[in-house]
Amino acid sequence: MSATENGLVTVRVTVNGRAYERAVEPRKALSDFIREDLGLTGTHVACEHGFCGVCNILLDGQTVRSCLMFAVQVDGHAIETVESLASPDGTLSPLQQAFNDHAGLQCGYCTPGMLMTAKEHLDRHPDGGTDEEIREAIAGVLCRCTGYQQIIESIRAAATTGKGA
Amino acid sequence: MKPAPFAYHAPTALDEALALLAAEPEARLLAGGQSLVPRMRLRVEKPAVVIDLNRVEGLDGIAVDGGAVTVGALVRQQALVDDEAVFRAHPLIRLAGSHAGFHTTRHRGTVGGSIAFAAPWAELSATAITLGATITARSSAGERAIAAGDFFLGPHQTALAAGEMVTQVRFPAADAGTGFGFHEASPRWRDYATAAASASITVRDGAVADARLTLLRAAPAPLQVDAASILAGRAVDEAAIADVVAALDGIDPPDDVEASGRHRARLARTLTERALADAWANAKEAAA
Known part of the structure; x- marks a missing residue:
């Protein structure tokens, strides 16, 4: 991280395995940086105040709300976004396929945050854990369509395929 | 909305951070950002100046020594809750701390940030008071220790002076035969607490030797109830619990958009009953 002449700060970050370097204003949210500066619009922003979890991404392997971090803070770190899940040829990951098969989404707006949060849960509980653990894991992500039951079934299904996230 | 522009500093040494804070007393310290960033x-x-503490070295350690737990201000809440040695020394920290936000916010949210922000619903504030923790406050002029029981003055109001920051929270070892209880009511699972009760009871020779009870949202600041004087020498049966609940008659929680004061007062009584019953059961088990 280094300051430039016009008040911008240079950020070097690895996103989905690829290195990026950009100059940003310190107040630029990480969520806006990912979408606007890197062009990775899979990460959605909804409330932008940390309530909804839709913008959840993985920072160094842990979920964080990307709207509650500034881009300057991720200099030297590694991020994974929803774009990291599917294969380059477009084949869905087992988790994404399970959401598709079990109606784990309707409008799709919360889905990127839900998927990254579910991925973290499955990375830690390859067998899916208990239903209560799944509910606890996604408690911080709001979905206004599904009623959550199908999301829980999707995560359970992804676990039972034995392929994880 | 987007935050207003600010000058950004990311010091790597504590002295550097404290010097910046001394030069800019109105600057805001950015730790986990889970409360500050929404407010921005x-x-x-x-704030015209933001001092990001996340690159400061030496503030993220957890040490457990003879049952005492020392936590650096920058320790993430999830790391504290997950720590097995911390859990063995003070089960209350996991019991109450896992109510603080969600996994995702606890990955960023820090212990020192929660303490310094002093939100009226903060489970870690009540935990620090109930466990008799000591908070270390440091400025460029030096360091002082503040008892958690004297630290929280009101909503977002603390004993910190301008230019001071929280650097450490130390929870002393629990006495033998101590048990804990924590109960919280919230409108939705894992939402902000409408009310909460945190209790600690130490049993000696089958009776209460010490007891602490801290209530959240029963008053503007965490409320410390003198349960020890009511329970000392007794068994915690229904009558004893009723006596502690009777001592809550005078509480008058403020009304707000989430709940009436009357509702919060009723919750305080019920949660007190549950927290004391749990603490007593756990203490007897610990003493056995």
């Missing part, structure tokens, strides 16, 4: 986005706060 709402523009409730428009």
Whole structure:
């Protein structure tokens, strides 16, 4: 991280395995940086105040709300976004396929945050854990369509395929 | 909304951070950002200077020594809750701490940030008081220790002076035969607490030797109830619990958009009953 002449700060970050370097204003949210500066619009922003979890991404392997971090803070770190899940040829990951098969989404707006949060849960509980653990894991992500039951079934299904996230 | 522009500093040494804070007393310290950043986005706060503590070295350690737990201010809440040695020394920290936000916010949210922000619903504030923790406050002029029981003065009001920051929270070892209880009521699972009760009871020779009870949202600041004087020498049966609940008659929680004061007062009584019953059961088990 280094300051430039016009008040911008240079950020070097690895996103989905690829290195990026950009100059940003310190107040630029990480969520806006990912979408606007890197062009990775899979990460959605909804409330932008940390309530909804839709913008959840993985920072160094842990979920964080990307709207509650500034881009300057991720200099030297590694991020994974929803774009990291599917294969380059477009084949869905087992988790994404399970959401598709079990109606784990309707409008799709919360889905990127839900998927990254579910991925973290499955990375830690390859067998899916208990239903209560799944509910606890996604408690911080709001979905206004599904009623959550199908999301829980999707995560359970992804676990039972034995392929994880 | 987007935050207003600010000058950004990311010191790597504590002395550097404290010197910046001394030079800019109105600067805001950015730790986990789970409370500060929403306030900046709402523009409730428009700091001209933000000092990011996340690159400061030496503030993220957890040490457990003879049952005492020392936690650096920058320790993430999830790391504290997950730590097995911390859990063995003070089960209350996991019991109450896992109610603080969600996994995702606890990955960023820090122990020192929660303490310094002093939100009226903060489970870690009540935990620190109930466990008799000591908070270390440091400025460029030096360091002082503040008892958690004297630290929280009101909503977002603490004993910290301008230029001071929280650097450490130390929870002393629990006495033998101590048990804990924590109960919280919230409108939705894992939402902000409408009310909460945190209790600690130490049993000796089958009776209460010490007891602490801290209530959240029963008053503007965490409320410390003198349960020890009511329970000392007794068994914690229904009558004993009723005596502690009777001591809550005078509480008058403020009304707000989430709940009436009357509702919060009723919750305080019920949660007190549950927290004391749990603490007593756990203490007897610990003493056995």
